[in-house]
Amino acid sequence: MAGGQERVLRRRIRSVNSTRKITKAMELIAAAQIPRALARIAANRPYRDGVRRVVLEAIEGDRFSARRFLELPEHVETASVLVISGDRGLSGPYNNQNLRAGERLVADLRARGTRVRLAVAGKKAAPYYRFRGIDVEQSFAGFVERPTYADAQAIARYLTTPFMAGEVDQVLLVSTRYHSAGRQAVEVRQLLPFVLDEAPEAPAEELSGYTEFEPEVAKLLVDLAPRALESEVFSALLEGAAAFLTGQQRAMAAATENADELGRTLTRKMNQARQDAITTEIMEIVGGAEALRSGR
Amino acid sequence: MATLSVEVLAPEAVLWRGAARALVTRSSEGDFTVMAGYAPTVGDVVSTIVRVEGTEEGEVRFCVHAGFFEVGPGEAEGETRATLLASVAERVDEIDVARAQSALERAQGALAAASSSDDPAAYVGALEAVARAELRLRAAAAR
Numbered sequence: 001m002a003g004g005q006e007r008v009l010r011r012r013i014r015s016v017n018s019t020r021k022i023t024k025a026m027e028l029i030a031a032a033q034i035p036r037a038l039a040r041i042a043a044n045r046p047y048r049d050g051v052r053r054v055v056l057e058a059i060e061g062d063r064f065s066a067r068r069f070l071e072l073p074e075h076v077e078t079a080s081v082l083v084i085s086g087d088r089g090l091s092g093p094y095n096n097q098n099l100r101a102g103e104r105l106v107a108d109l110r111a112r113g114t115r116v117r118l119a120v121a122g123k124k125a126a127p128y129y130r131f132r133g134i135d136v137e138q139s140f141a142g143f144v145e146r147p148t149y150a151d152a153q154a155i156a157r158y159l160t161t162p163f164m165a166g167e168v169d170q171v172l173l174v175s176t177r178y179h180s181a182g183r184q185a186v187e188v189r190q191l192l193p194f195v196l197d198e199a200p201e202a203p204a205e206e207l208s209g210y211t212e213f214e215p216e217v218a219k220l221l222v223d224l225a226p227r228a229l230e231s232e233v234f235s236a237l238l239e240g241a242a243a244f245l246t247g248q249q250r251a252m253a254a255a256t257e258n259a260d261e262l263g264r265t266l267t268r269k270m271n272q273a274r275q276d277a278i279t280t281e282i283m284e285i286v287g288g289a290e291a292l293r294s295g296r
Numbered sequence: 297m298a299t300l301s302v303e304v305l306a307p308e309a310v311l312w313r314g315a316a317r318a319l320v321t322r323s324s325e326g327d328f329t330v331m332a333g334y335a336p337t338v339g340d341v342v343s344t345i346v347r348v349e350g351t352e353e354g355e356v357r358f359c360v361h362a363g364f365f366e367v368g369p370g371e372a373e374g375e376t377r378a379t380l381l382a383s384v385a386e387r388v389d390e391i392d393v394a395r396a397q398s399a400l401e402r403a404q405g406a407l408a409a410a411s412s413s414d415d416p417a418a419y420v421g422a423l424e425a426v427a428r429a430e431l432r433l434r435a436a437a438a439r
Contacts, residue, residue: 040308047305050381054366057338149307149383211368214325214339223340224364227383234307 006277009270013263020259026090027252030245033145034181037242041178044238051231055194055224062217069221070193076169078115080159081105082191082233084175084240085122087144092254094176094247095124098240101186102174106134117168119158121237145241152234159233160226163192171229175236176243184243191232192225298332301370302348303379304358311358311385317350319378321365330367330378337367343427345388345435346380357388359435361428384428391436400429 059066083102085095102118102125109116118134120126123141130136138158143151162168171192176184189195213220302319304312319330322344328337341363348356363382370377403425410418 043309044307046303046310047307047381050303050305050366050379051364053379054338054364054381057366057368061338152307153383211336211338214323214328214337219324220338220340220364227362227364227381230383231307 006270006273009266009273013266013270016259016263016266020256020263023252023255023259027249027256030249030252034242034245034249037238037245038178041235041238041242044235048231048235051228055228056196057211058213058217058220058224059194059196061211061213065216065218066194066221068193069225070196072190072193073169076109076112076114078117078162078168079109079170079172080117080119080162080168081109081172081174082119082121082155082159083125084144084173084236085120085125085128086240086244087123087141088248089124090251091244091248092251094244095122095128097186098122098174098176099125099128101188103129103132103134105172105174105188114170117162119155121155121240144237145244147234147237147241149230149234152237153230156226156230156233159191160229164222164225173232173236175240178239178242178246181246184246191229194225194228298374298376299370299372300330300332300334300376300378302351303377304346304348304385305379305381306385307383311382311387312348312356314351316348318348319365319380320347320349321360321380322346323365328365330365330376332374332376334367334376334378336369338364339366340364341380341382343431345431345438346382346385357435357439358382358385359388359391359432360385361424361431386432388435388439391432391439393433393436396429396432396436400426400433403429 059070063070081102083098085098085102089095102120106116106118117137118129119138119140120129120136121140122144126136126139126141140151140155159171163171170190173189173191175187175189177187178184300316300318302312302314302316303310317331319328321328321330321341323339324342325339328339330337341360343361346358346360348358358380360380360382361384363380363385365381366379368377369375403422407419407422407426410422413419
């Protein structure tokens, strides 16, 4: 009988509504966390720019001593690649965009005969690459939504040590830059050797003066390079966290809207089914009464 | 008039920013007292107590474990800007002595464990942690 269909629909509506509650909650949680993530980016900016400025000054001060931090060998024997993605899914295209960009980069490097040492941040990354037969040398996970400076230090140490020892020629970073709420873009950047035009607005006349270095540039850079990398990784983690949350908020908002839509459609169907059942029943009663009357 | 503007920056925050008479810091090459008109300099900062002297709130001290400093011309005419960049730093008047004490004990425990193992990185790390905790307590005791 038609009542069966009504029951099925009622159950589906209930399930859609409870899913909607979950996606709505996730949307609200992500939305609530975004301002904090953005505040952390803003609080980090003076330090990040300061470190970039100091690196630039040290390099400009003595390019000869800085050459090992500046020159990329003609053939890159080994490159370290760090891909930053998320710990969790349900964040729209955020994870996949980063992971796919990383995959492309690895393929490019390999095509050029470069050995790749791949490190990833975010729980989602290692299974992705393992499934595609790409070795992940080191996986950092569990902090991607709320990175601490210590997390960045651990990653930076892993990246810098082989570079300083001469085992790695190039250190590359794949991450999402948070430009604004509406614009986030995956970027591939070279962290080491340093890329000069990346430094913040640095008026040339300000740097042309004679700067003293304590200790001298060669020694200073040995200390400075790892710190600079920590700072860059930290900034990238902070921006990644904001991009993740934005992606999650947007994805969950869309999911909530879909659930609304689906709930409306199903409710309409259910009402119709119920009406049909009632009509059928009335017809049966009327038919029965007719039969009784004519039988008398 | 020659002025000095000082910034003390950590990765997560601007710890302090304002006008001062002098910034006293220590690099691997020796102590520095940066005042207005100081020559452009870039240097490292070793584990020490950095002092910002002659500010509106008097002398402000920071416990800095490692970092860099930069002196250059500021935005305004005749202004000298000194920036201290520290990956780990805190205001001395905000140090929690009880926490620092327990951190020291933890670090000493880690050092004892590391000295019986073969991991040089862990040993160095534990040594640094002990030094950090001791500096913090020393700074707190002197305030």
